[in-house]
Amino acid sequence: MSLVLAIDQGTTSSRAVAFDARARPVAAAQEEFPQHFPQPGWVEHAPQDLWETVARVATRTARQARGRGRIRAVGITNQRETTLLWDRRTGEPLAPAIVWQDRRTAGACQALRHAGAARSVRTRSGLELDPYFSATKLAWLLDRLPGARRRAARGELAFGTVDTWLLWKLTGGRVHATDVSNASRTLLVNLRTGDWDDTLLALFRIPREVLPEIRPSSGLFGEVSALPALRGLPITGIAGDQQAALFGQACFTPGMAKSTYGTGCFLLLHTGKEPVRSRHRLLSTIAWRIGDEGPLEYALEGSVFIGGAVVQWLRDGLGVIRHSRDVEALAARVPDSGGVRFVPAFTGLGAPYWDPEARGAIVGLERGSTAAHVARAALESIAFQVSDLLTAMRADTGLRLRELRVDGGAARNDALLQFQSDLLRVPVTRSRVTETTALGAAFLAGLAVGVWKDRAALRRLWAADAHFAPQMPVAQVRQELSAWADAVRRTRTPRRTSAGT
Numbered sequence: 001m002s003l004v005l006a007i008d009q010g011t012t013s014s015r016a017v018a019f020d021a022r023a024r025p026v027a028a029a030q031e032e033f034p035q036h037f038p039q040p041g042w043v044e045h046a047p048q049d050l051w052e053t054v055a056r057v058a059t060r061t062a063r064q065a066r067g068r069g070r071i072r073a074v075g076i077t078n079q080r081e082t083t084l085l086w087d088r089r090t091g092e093p094l095a096p097a098i099v100w101q102d103r104r105t106a107g108a109c110q111a112l113r114h115a116g117a118a119r120s121v122r123t124r125s126g127l128e129l130d131p132y133f134s135a136t137k138l139a140w141l142l143d144r145l146p147g148a149r150r151r152a153a154r155g156e157l158a159f160g161t162v163d164t165w166l167l168w169k170l171t172g173g174r175v176h177a178t179d180v181s182n183a184s185r186t187l188l189v190n191l192r193t194g195d196w197d198d199t200l201l202a203l204f205r206i207p208r209e210v211l212p213e214i215r216p217s218s219g220l221f222g223e224v225s226a227l228p229a230l231r232g233l234p235i236t237g238i239a240g241d242q243q244a245a246l247f248g249q250a251c252f253t254p255g256m257a258k259s260t261y262g263t264g265c266f267l268l269l270h271t272g273k274e275p276v277r278s279r280h281r282l283l284s285t286i287a288w289r290i291g292d293e294g295p296l297e298y299a300l301e302g303s304v305f306i307g308g309a310v311v312q313w314l315r316d317g318l319g320v321i322r323h324s325r326d327v328e329a330l331a332a333r334v335p336d337s338g339g340v341r342f343v344p345a346f347t348g349l350g351a352p353y354w355d356p357e358a359r360g361a362i363v364g365l366e367r368g369s370t371a372a373h374v375a376r377a378a379l380e381s382i383a384f385q386v387s388d389l390l391t392a393m394r395a396d397t398g399l400r401l402r403e404l405r406v407d408g409g410a411a412r413n414d415a416l417l418q419f420q421s422d423l424l425r426v427p428v429t430r431s432r433v434t435e436t437t438a439l440g441a442a443f444l445a446g447l448a449v450g451v452w453k454d455r456a457a458l459r460r461l462w463a464a465d466a467h468f469a470p471q472m473p474v475a476q477v478r479q480e481l482s483a484w485a486d487a488v489r490r491t492r493t494p495r496r497t498s499a500g501t
Contacts, residue, residue, distance in 0.1 A: 001069035014053035027064035044096035075237035075445030077244035078162035083137035105136035126284030135187035175222035184286035237444030248440030250462035261410035265307035280392035302389030341487035342377035422472035
């Protein structure tokens with residue numbers, strides 16, 4: 001039987017999954033790696049950690065899959081916007097990877113906004129002028145590493161998001177490329193052409209010589225040479241994690257939407273072959289391109305910076321649980337949050353606020369509040385933030401969703417998904433394969449080598465695991481949303497509110 005191996009490099013862990021032709025996982029491995037916080041607002045990864053964990057989980061998965069079928073291709077999906085810079089000759093990173101959550105360039109973004117650049121950036125890229133994206137991170141590295149800007153202009157250095165770094169490493173430094181979905185998250189790509197935009201490159205002072213080649217999301221990128229267990233296999237699919245999840249959820253037609261509950265939360269709506277310009281500070285992004293002749297397809301996206309990561313904070317920061325999986329049992333000790341509201345703006349607020357200076361807050365605490373109330377409020381904060389996104393999405397498109405498909409680690413939590421359905425007043429459907437990010441990468445890779453004929457074949461493979469329908473009375477939903485809105489306002493002083501607009 002034909003297999004496809006998907007590499008899923010995330011914010012807190014790397015995993016690999018081998019899928020068979022029926023889209024069933026037959027082997028998998030996962031490994032966490034350290035997060036580094038050298039200063040307030042800074043988030044970094046060691047580039048070697050990203051590569052070495054990927055190498056180990058991919059090798060283990062390939063070995064587990066032996067006897068189950070023949071691996072035909074490799075797909076890659078990855079945390080987006082995280083920025084790396086390395087020496088083309090030696091392959092050595094020049095600095096730690098600056099993670100998408102990092103806010104060190106908030107001042108640079110503010111200065112560009114004051115200079116009147118925000119409208120042009122939004123029109124050309126479809127994105128907000130925010131430290132979330134790669135451009136100001138790369139400019140920061142080029143400005144602060146001795147000689148880096150001069151070396152980049154001479155073509156001696158290579159920039160990449162995580163997909164580009166892994167592709168470089170897997171191919172032994174032979175391929176410096178990215179796909180359109182990842183490229184569209186850099187603030188450097190023209191939304192309509194899918195190519196690097198000269199005006200944006202000039203604005204952020206980025207030399208073209210440092211940039212990777214942009215290719216379709218499904219097609220040949222190169223062959224694996226660095227891992228003996230995968231040597232010679234073609235790499236034929238790459239997409240940023242959220243676009244990959246949209247593809248893995250079989251959201252192939254305009255009007256279909258998915259929400260991924262990972263470290264952050266990301267709600268994407270397929271909008272077809274034309275980008276939708278948001279009036280409510282959502283992002284217009286490239287979803288994918290299938291093959292060299294395929295059209296660009298687009299999505300409207302809302303991004304929550306801290307989703308499942310709030311559970312990690314309960315574990316590592318507050319110490320109220322020993323393992324992330326313990327949060328559901330702790331939260332279940334109480335029937336509701338007891339009026340506690342938790343706004344996890346640890347690294348600012350994403351859409352629709354785009355306030356990099358907002359900071360987290362727990363409000364509504366009383367003498368009787370317990371760790372269980374805080375845990376429940378933490379879980380509910382994920383659903384509240386997704387509700388904010390869908391409210392903005394409805395206002396932009398006039399669309400009334402028939403269904404929201406969900407995936408990601410936190411989507412295993414039934415109580416969270418029920419609360420989500422209650423807030424949205426929309427049915428929520430959890431897919432049978434919750435790791436649809438990896439499945440999307442496998443689908444993209446498998447299409448390119450004929451494991452699957454077309455998207456119609458993929459659509460037939462998608463299956464639901466559970467459905468959640470709204471149950472909470474409308475009046476109670478309104479009260480919940482009003483209390484949430486008040487808590488969000490408390491994280492944003494007038495100065496912070498103006499800084500985020």
